[in-house]
Structure formats: C-alpha cells, structure tokens
Amino acid sequence: MDAEPSVEDERPQILQDTLQQISSTSAETPMKCCVICLGDLEEQCEALPCRHNDFDYLCLITWLENRATCPLCKRDVSEVRYNLSEDGKDGKIYTVPKPVDGRNEGGLRGAASLSGRRRSSHANRAARPEPPEDEAIRRRRMIYRHKLYSLYVGSNNRQPAALRHRELSPQLFATNAELVARARMWLRRELRVFRFLYVEETGAPPESHDPVRRCRPCKAEYLLEYIIAILKSMDMQGSAGQAEEMIQEFLGRDNTRLFLHELRAWLRSPCKSWGEWDRVVQYRDGNIMRQQP
Structure with a gap:
C-alpha cells in the first residue's frame, strides 16, 4: 500500500490552488x-x-x-x-x-x-471589523469552548444521492460541485466562530506556538479557500492526519479536530440550510447547550 503524501509534499500545490481560487473570485478588486x-x-x-x-x-x-x-x-x-x-x-x-x-x-x-x-x-492598527454576530454563532462558540462533538445525524432521501453512501474523498471534492458548495456554506459561517480571525492584536489561536501565526493573523476568506484546496487534495480522515495538521496551524489543534468532525457531520446530513442543521443537530451534554450563550 502506498504511503500517504506528507504535508510538506502537498503544501506547495495546495498553496498554488488557494492563490488561483482567490484570484479567480476577486477579478474586479484583486486581492x-x-x-x-x-x-x-x-x-x-x-x-x-x-x-x-x-x-x-x-x-x-x-x-x-x-x-x-x-x-x-x-x-x-x-x-x-x-x-x-x-x-x-x-x-x-x-x-x-x-x-x-x-x-x-x-x-x-x-x-x-x-x-x-x-x-x-501593528500595535496601533484598528482591529478588523467582525461580521455581525447572532445567537447561533454564540452557540457554536460554546460548542468549541466545551469541546462538544455532534452526534450522528441520519441520512434520508433528501440528502444528495452522491453523498449518501460514498466516502468524502479528495476525488469527490474535486469533481462534485454540489459537495464543494455545501462545504463553502458551512465554512463561511463556522469560521465566524473564531474571533482571532478578525482581531489584529490576537491573530492566533490561543494554543498556537507558530511565530508567524502569532504575529500575522490570517483572513477568514483566504482561509476558506485554503481549506477547500486541502479537501480537494487530502482525506479529512487520513490516517496520517495531514488535513488536520495543515488547518491546525491556523485554528489550533483542538479546534481543528472538532472543526473537521463538525464539517463531516454537516456534509453527511440531509440538512439544506444552517437553520435546519441548528434545529436537528444534537450534542451529548444537553445541559451545556441549554445554557445562554
């Protein structure tokens, strides 16, 4: 059995794919x-x-x-x-x-x-404006604070046929536009959970030991494209943990492990919207979830 490519082997192509996607989506105002x-x-x-x-x-x-x-x-x-x-x-x-x-x-x-x-x-530079926050985002933040992992949300006939019985492989992400669109929908909101993506002076996850992360906060829209490029290149559940390794540089190890679990749960669920997901997803510790966020 062939060994899985290392993070360092995969990183250059993932970074190039990220740059290409950022350029293609910002043609009018190049970033x-x-x-x-x-x-x-x-x-x-x-x-x-x-x-x-x-x-x-x-x-x-x-x-x-x-x-x-x-x-x-x-x-x-x-x-x-x-x-x-x-x-x-x-x-x-x-x-x-x-x-x-x-x-x-x-x-x-x-x-x-x-x-x-x-x-x-950067000490005197204004913090990046945070996007508007609602109760759902505050509840998602509580989930990460208490490290709660969602329970299985069953599939049904409303779920996209391509996702019902197939592994969420890099090949599927690379060829299935509907799957990528679902991932983008989830990422765009879930990344709002992490305040350090928007605040200049605290631009790294609390557990980060990477000096670049600590002084240079990433931007959520760039990180979104980076994660999509990772999903198209490596298995979210690969035995070597490459996807987790690359994302944890930006979100921290514990956050990333939970983040990827929740992403898989969302993609495998029959839910069509965030509102529906919020209504049906369950967590083992219901008492915490009933608290005010």
Whole structure:
C-alpha cells in the first residue's frame, strides 16, 4: 500500500490552488494574499532564484529560518529581494544564512524576534471589523469552548444521492460541485466562530506556538479557500492526519479536530440550510447547550 503524501509534499500545490481560487473570485478588486500567513500582502518580497513573490517579507524570512526552501516550489532560496520598486525589478537584497546544526531551534528564536517586531508595528492598527454576530454563532462558540462533538445525524432521501453512501474523498471534492458548495456554506459561517480571525492584536489561536501565526493573523476568506484546496487534495480522515495538521496551524489543534468532525457531520446530513442543521443537530451534554450563550 502506498504511503500517504506528507504535508510538506502537498503544501506547495495546495498553496498554488488557494492563490488561483482567490484570484479567480476577486477579478474586479484583486486581492493579494501572503501564502504563508493567509493574510493581506503588505510588504511584498521575492524569493530568489525561483522569483515567487506571494509572500510578506517578514513571513518569508521567518519561514526560511526553519527551512531554506520556497513554500510554493520547494526550490532552495539563497536570497530575498524586498523593498521592491513599482515594477518589481529593483529592491534591497537579504542573503539567506547557510544552514547550521540546530537550525530549527535557532530559527524559532529568530522567528519569535521577528514576530515581536511585526506585532509592534501593528500595535496601533484598528482591529478588523467582525461580521455581525447572532445567537447561533454564540452557540457554536460554546460548542468549541466545551469541546462538544455532534452526534450522528441520519441520512434520508433528501440528502444528495452522491453523498449518501460514498466516502468524502479528495476525488469527490474535486469533481462534485454540489459537495464543494455545501462545504463553502458551512465554512463561511463556522469560521465566524473564531474571533482571532478578525482581531489584529490576537491573530492566533490561543494554543498556537507558530511565530508567524502569532504575529500575522490570517483572513477568514483566504482561509476558506485554503481549506477547500486541502479537501480537494487530502482525506479529512487520513490516517496520517495531514488535513488536520495543515488547518491546525491556523485554528489550533483542538479546534481543528472538532472543526473537521463538525464539517463531516454537516456534509453527511440531509440538512439544506444552517437553520435546519441548528434545529436537528444534537450534542451529548444537553445541559451545556441549554445554557445562554
């Protein structure tokens, strides 16, 4: 039996797919996304010699302190061009240090230092506006706070035929537009549960130890496309846990495990709307769910 591809093997293609989808859905008002933090691209730079440039400068430097390869193509990176001119041809050059023993440990210390400078530069910036919140979102937040996993919601003839008896495989996500639309519907609301996706000063899940996550909050709309790209590339329930590993970088491990469980439950349910889902989904600890959110 073939081994499942590793996260690092799959990451470049997933990031490229994410960029392509973001570009295709924002043609009228082009958005630039840093593929490392999934936040707005504010200080664009270019990796050399491959010349990929979908990175924020401090994010790429932090990344290179842990692994001296391009996130998009895995080629070695020897230099980074930053402070780019308008035509992108000129700028300052940062030379990537050669790797030494214990590189990862030192890289994390260096990344933490960069993180502090980045956080300082954002200290006076206004928080991103949170989307309007309703009681349903507050209840969903309570579910994550208490780590409640939904019980099985049975299927019936109202459920899409393609989903009734089939595994939620990457191949199915890649070919079934209805399944992707259902996933988008769920993701668009569920991501509103996580306040740290909208507040600049607390831009990482509480349990995150990733310095990039701590200083560079991602944007929910970019994260949505990233998750869709993951679902089309790797099994949500793969034995190696690649999907969980990639998403937990943004949501935290415990949140991601519950998040993926709830996504599977929604996709396998016969529910057509969020309102219907909220009415029928049940949790083992009913007392908590009866509390005011």
